[in-house]
Amino acid sequence: MQDFDLVVAGGGSGGFAAxxxxxxxxxxxxxxxxxxALGGTSTQAGVTGWEAGCGNTGIPFELYKRLKKIPHxxxxxxxRRHCCWPEDGWFPxxxxxxxxxxxxxDTCVRHALGTLDLRQDKKSFRERIAGVVFEPQAMAMMMRxxxxxxxxxxxxxxxxxxxxxxxxxxxxxVTLDSGATVRPRFFVDATGDGNLCTACGCExxxxxxxxxxxxxxxxxxxxxxxxxxxxxxxxxxxxxxxDTVPVxxxxxxxxxxxxxxxxxxxxxQFPDGDLSINILPTMDGAEFLRLGYAASYQECLKRLHFWWxxxxxxxxxxxxxxxxWIAPSLGVRETRRTVCxxxxxxxxxxxxxxxxxxxxxxxxxxxxxxxxxxGGHCQGVRSAYGIPYxxxxxxxxxxxxxxxxxxxxxxxxxxxxxxxxxxxxLGQAAGVAxxxxxxxxxNLPSVSPEELRNELAGEHxxxxxxxxxxxxxxxxxx
Numbered sequence: 159m160q161d162f163d164l165v166v167a168g169g170g171s172g173g174f175a176a177x178x179x180x181x182x183x184x185x186x187x188x189x190x191x192x193x194x195a196l197g198g199t200s201t202q203a204g205v206t207g208w209e210a211g212c213g214n215t216g217i218p219f220e221l222y223k224r225l226k227k228i229p230h231x232x233x234x235x236x237x238r239r240h241c242c243w244p245e246d247g248w249f250p251x252x253x254x255x256x257x258x259x260x261x262x263x264d265t266c267v268r269h270a271l272g273t274l275d276l277r278q279d280k281k282s283f284r285e286r287i288a289g290v291v292f293e294p295q296a297m298a299m300m301m302r303x304x305x306x307x308x309x310x311x312x313x314x315x316x317x318x319x320x321x322x323x324x325x326x327x328x329x330x331x332v333t334l335d336s337g338a339t340v341r342p343r344f345f346v347d348a349t350g351d352g353n354l355c356t357a358c359g360c361e362x363x364x365x366x367x368x369x370x371x372x373x374x375x376x377x378x379x380x381x382x383x384x385x386x387x388x389x390x391x392x393x394x395x396x397x398x399x400x401d402t403v404p405v406x407x408x409x410x411x412x413x414x415x416x417x418x419x420x421x422x423x424x425x426x427q428f429p430d431g432d433l434s435i436n437i438l439p440t441m442d443g444a445e446f447l448r449l450g451y452a453a454s455y456q457e458c459l460k461r462l463h464f465w466w467x468x469x470x471x472x473x474x475x476x477x478x479x480x481x482x483w484i485a486p487s488l489g490v491r492e493t494r495r496t497v498c499x500x501x502x503x504x505x506x507x508x509x510x511x512x513x514x515x516x517x518x519x520x521x522x523x524x525x526x527x528x529x530x531x532x533g534g535h536c537q538g539v540r541s542a543y544g545i546p547y548x549x550x551x552x553x554x555x556x557x558x559x560x561x562x563x564x565x566x567x568x569x570x571x572x573x574x575x576x577x578x579x580x581x582x583x584l585g586q587a588a589g590v591a592x593x594x595x596x597x598x599x600x601n602l603p604s605v606s607p608e609e610l611r612n613e614l615a616g617e618h619x620x621x622x623x624x625x626x627x628x629x630x631x632x633x634x635x636x
Contacts, residue, residue, distance in 0.1 A: 170198020173348030179589025204391030352564030387439025498566025510541030519544030
């Protein structure tokens with residue numbers, strides 16, 4: 159196989175951005191993705207919405223602008239109804255609908271709500287929270303198009319890293335499941351589950367960390383073998399023929415078997431009028447770990463059909479709709495996390511940018527600590543917080559970075575900064591860092607934080623909040 163400067167394992171949000179950012183700076187890149195298409199959870203697991211959150215500039219904004227040129231490929235939504243607002247008429251969860259006239263900049267803040275109560279502050283939630291929805295096929299196509307434009311990225315789908323060779327503090331090469339061996343200068347793990355880091359022998363964590371691990375006030379006293387819940391997302395329509403999705407074999411029970419009531423769902427309207435439905439969660443994280451992926455998918459498939467039958471009976475508005483697509487992959491919010499030079503934790507989220515003492519912040523976020531089936535609550539943050547570059551550097555390695563939810567995050571921190579656009583920001587930082595390491599002839603831990611931040615700022619990455627007037631003006635130019 160040809161020589162490459164960089165191998166990126168995983169073609170989801172973080173891997174796409176890492177490959178794009180490094181290739182644009184002259185590196186030759188091999189991007190390997192185990193699924194048949196790029197996009198990760200955004201395309202294969204049906205997570206086709208970018209929730210509100212600060213930062214999210216740079217490559218995510220560019221990707222949105224490219225999608226916006228495709229008819230019916232993207233739009234911006236706001237919350238219209240919620241099960242916490244019965245005065246609006248009962249709704250089985252939260253309903254998000256497209257709102258004309260909103261811009262991308264309207265989706266770039268979440269912490270303004272702080273710890274407001276959803277039940278009591280309906281007006282604030284309706285008027286101050288906006289997100290992006292997109293068609294998954296358009297997203298996958300646009301990612302491939304943008305990478306192809308660099309003429310420096312080789313994409314191998316349905317391919318994974320099988321094993322890694324280590325020499326001291328360096329990854330000297332990886333062997334793919336095709337049998338090919340590649341020996342680039344640098345590596346980025348963007349697999350989501352830390353597959354490359356596992357192959358390299360990095361220390362990884364899984365489940366809820368004990369309070370003694372990072373001193374987090376909200377952590378349990380002892381470690382718990384539980385991760386954030388998983389979802390199996392599906393799409394419903396009244397515009398297409400009923401011909402594609404079979405109901406699982408066997409009868410569906412009269413009562414839901416995983417909780418006392420079927421629970422709520424997060425729905426988002428597509429530009430063509432279809433709805434994306436995400437049952438929150440479809441499966442608890444502890445059960446997911448116990449069953450394993452394959453059995454969990456089949457169980458979630460049964461629960462999905464049961465929930466849809468239940469919802470159609472109780473919600474007449476959906477009576478004439480039917481399922482037209484079920485995600486081929488589970489929406490997994492949390493898997494393994496790599497022990498890195500710095501571990502982001504609850505204290506960082508609560509300190510915010512003003513009080514964090516990190517000179518190497520390369521991305522910002524402000525999503526709540528959000529526990530789907532892993533504690534069952536959503537704790538908002540009061541300000542934007544930063545993610546240091548050191549969270550991307552696995553301990554003991556000089557030429558390996560991680561730019562996905564397997565980065566250096568405590569379980570509590572991961573519940574907040576796991577969202578797709580934030581992962582894309584980590585990927586952009588990883589790609590720029592690899593290019594700087596080549597340029598300066600240094601190892602990845604020796605990349606200058608100041609130079610990295612300056613280069614990211616030059617690519618319109620927001621590293622402070624509120625954004626500068628110049629960046630805000632840039633975001634308004636759609």
